[in-house]
Amino acid sequence: MAALISGEQDRKVLVQLARSRMRAKIGQLEEAFNGHFDDHHRFLLVRMLSRIDADIAAVDEQIEAHLAPFGSAVARLDEILDIGRVAAITITEVGADMSKFPTAGHLCSWSKFSPGISSSAGKSKGNGSTGHGNRYLAPGPQ
Incomplete structure (x- = not known):
């Protein structure tokens, strides 16, 4: 969109700006760009993106306001290696009340640290992740 603007x-x-899974659709993307994009479209796109940015900023302000009582806990967790601010906020969201999780295993599963095991005839299948839980706590590429 920035290139269009x-x-x-x-x-x-x-089309060469496509990333990840969209790279496999270069031909379809090239067909999609068959048309016109003039100053009016550029104006509208800039307005829409600025509106989205303003909405995101408003939501961020609300999140920060709700986090205020937990600011020191988030800051301490954020100091831990490989725990970023988003994961620290999510961990803080769980809180100290573990009664919502019947066992430690349930907490691990919710936080995506428990691999799902799927095997048939001695062959493992799948990627080892259950697909459930909180995606912000899931380990992944940093």
């Missing part, structure tokens, strides 16, 4: 019109250049 800056005036890039060459669809060959635009």
Whole structure:
């Protein structure tokens, strides 16, 4: 979108900006760029993106306001290696009351630290993740 806003019109250049799974759809993307994108569209896109940015900022302000009582806990957790601010906030959200989790295993499963085991005829299947739980606590690429 930034390239469109800056005036890039060459669809060959635009499709090369695709990332991850969209790279497999380069042909379809190139067809999708068959049309026109003029100053009016550029104006509308800038307005929509600025509205989204304003909405995100408003939500961030609300989150910070609700986090205020837990600020020191979040800061302490954020100091731990490999725990970023989002994971620290999520851990703080769980709180000290563990009664919502019947066992430690339930907490581990909720936080995506318990691998799902799927095997048939001695062959393991799947990626080892249950797919359930809190995605902000799940270990992943940093």
